[in-house]
Amino acid sequence: MSAKKKVQKSWLRRGRIVLAICSFVMLTMLFVALSGTKMFAFMAKAQFIPALLAGNFLVVALVAIVTLIFGRIYCSVVCPLGLFQDLFNWLTKRLGGKKQARRFEYSEPKSILRYSVLGVFALLLVFGVAGIAALIEPYSAFGRMMTDLMQPAATGVNNLLASMFGDSFGREPFVAINAVALSVSIVTFVVVALLACRSGRTWCNTICPVGTLLGCAAKVAPFKVRIDESKCVSCGLCGKMCKSSCIDTKNKKIDYSRCVDCFDCIENCSVGAIKFTTASAIVKAEAKTDDKPAEGGVEDGSRRRFITTALATSVAIPAAWAAKKTDEVAAAVSEKKPSERKVAVSPFGSLSHKHLNDHCTSCHLCVSKCPNNVLRPALGEYGIAGIMQPVMDYSRGYCDYECTTCMDVCPAGALKPLSLDEKQATQIGIAVFNKELCVVSESSHACGNCASHCPAGAIRMVPDYTAPLANPRGNQRYKLFPQIEEALCIGCGACEYHCPAKPFSAIHVEGLEVHKA
């Protein structure tokens, strides 16, 4: 140990940061990547609440065991909302310098608030109002921000690039996000980001139900961040730099229900008095010495300005572009209006509206990943309990017969992972034909676009003997209209999407509250 050095390297902290960056990048990519990749879907499946809802007990048990032994590592490595806060905390430190880095101080735990929120959350889940509970569920809150805010920005950048280098980038449609989902995401973003900038992990330690739950488990963990009182010089630095505000420096005590195992204190302690270890092992241990200066110790104004500007532009430009392109697309398709359904169509694998409402945490991963842009967050289609949960919208796309992406990625079991065969044998809705709207009724053109695009072969064009075609030579012919064989229709919406009738499709899908398999 060298007295010259203020900061000593903690391999635990470095490792935590590396893992955190990895999972943050993977989760961000999972939501934002446009190419439909679901490579990182395992990161979504590793999330606690979705795993709990999905009955994925392996993940639940793993998280529980790790927390019971090592504390809330989950919150610092796996939870994307936690990492999101760490990002803003880090930015504040970088931009605000030493003063900002030392802005924290110990506070008493807000136990009553925490446990009440946890209780309400649990009740909401138990009574099948996952949609409301989802508002504070950390993974879903992150997912919504990514899908509703970041993905449109990414799409904007992509489309900008596509307009410049058309052969290398393909234009992508914007995900259809409604005002409610957008507002919720913006509010979440602002609240969580501001809280992180002001006071670190306050969200995690007052609101987050997962944080509260894991906090209880962490209390009994044998491995903990511990202060070696024999070494401690009571400088109080660890407390000032603890984003969880959980180090009571006066009493040399740590509130383990709030400690997220970030290990910052270990590195910040100039005398090496803090260790991550078991109680019995808090004996002298050799601190490793290293002469390298701490990374990024020096700051200067130009770098700060650069970061600020880059950050601002990277959000502003794509957002502006996105808005513009959305208008253009809207203009191009304005003649077509979404069909008005009596019963909403819920996605394949959701089994029933009720199952979806009970399990979905509205993380919008399915919305983000749907390659055909069919899914969008619901408004009132499922009632208030299902707000923001995914609903099928066939005005901008149809459900690909050969695709199971949404079910593959759903981490919460709200969309059960059906095989392709099972999906193709499932009925989520039934096509309904409205002859008055059909282009064949009005014009002399033959159509049949619904029948030719039906992947299930459920639509047949049959002559209407009351509608003869003018045909001077040869046999008398009649107009052909679609006839739907309900038993075969799966409700994929290919007919509705391809119908040329405007503004409303002459054929549309009516949903089934309970899917038929």
Place this chain on the structure above:
Amino acid sequence: MTKISDKVESLLNKKVSRRSALKAMALGGVAMAGGSLLSSCGGEKKTEATTVTPEGLKEGKVTMRTNPKNGDDISLLGFGCMRFPTLSNGRINEELTQQMIDYAYEHGINYYDTAWMYHGGDSQRVIGNCLRKYPRESYFLANKMPPTAQNLADAKRIFQEQLDLCGVEYFDYYLLHNLQRQSQWDDFYMAQGVYDYLLEEKKAGRIRRLGFSFHGSPELMEYLLNQPVDWEFIQIQMNYLDWEDPNMQARELYEMIAAKDIPIVVMEPIRGGALASMGERLVEMMTEERPELSPAGMALSFCATYPAIMCVLSGMTAMEHVVENVNTFIDFEPLSQKANDTLLEVARLHKANPSIGCTQCEYCMPCPYGIDIPHIFQIYDRTSQELNLPDPNGPHDREFMRKRRLFLNRYKNTIAERATAEFCINCGQCEPACPQRIRIPRQLDNIERLVNELKHI
């Protein structure tokens, strides 16, 4: 090319500005340009073919081959009489045809191939007229028994009429026209005795050599070759596009006939002009091999290089064709094995990259259902011309994935959301408006299918 157009100008004694000639040439190769350029000159008085030989054009006569069956010396380039230049009323431009035949004859072409069905029968009359001034034994005239003949009496009537139309006493080469099905041979030529009748005519000296022209399968060829008949020549469709084609199987046909030492006359060596207007990249590949030859010259040389070929017929429509083709065949230089392989590669690439041929005139627009027809076709043709069209049935290697991404990106970036091919309902309103006679709904359907297949890879 310039040299040829100079030559043609001097031949026709018509002041065509070099620029307009060049411009016309540039428009899709010799085949197309020649037609429009020359038909406008059709009314001009002919002058004698001059001896002016612009630089670059070879002097002399075309290369000859000998029919091993009978020792006939036949020009390797033959004159096909199916595509004579026509006037605006659809009739043959006889004056221009005469000039073209004269030029051909003077440069040693001595094989002229007509048929009952060409130009509604008029081809026979015109070629007869054109050749009348030359000694009868100095050229070979080929004619054919049409597949439309009903019975023996009909065949006899037709044969007599053919002699009369051509104004000749005999045909040097006579073919059973367009054998495609075994029944044609079995029922018409054998059961009805038409073949025996033709043998009689041969004995009588009104037919010198008897053969057939063929558009059937190798199995049928096998059958015909095994008939107790001495075929003195056989005419098949052959060109580098059909050589390895699984349907046309030109290579197999060629090898079967060559194995029997029967001389072959080639038809459609340029595939009705299609091989004269290949994509830019493909032309570059060919030019690398033989810079002095045009794509049409390459196509003709491909056929003429094979030893069993007695004569390559070219249905020449314009003076340019005659001058250029004759130039290719004076001191004919066979293609190297490498050049031959290049052409087969060109064929493969051409087939993998077909073109719709949309010229973006937008006559089809506006589509009542909002399909962006011209741009959809433009993307397809552009990608195809660059040899970048992905083939979903081929290997899905990196090159394929690159092409796939390129094509899908272009498609997504150019075509608006509800203007893609999948929204075509096949109403057909566009089709009559298309000057290129593109079967628009069908092509849109093909593109939709391609896009769909690519999306699902």
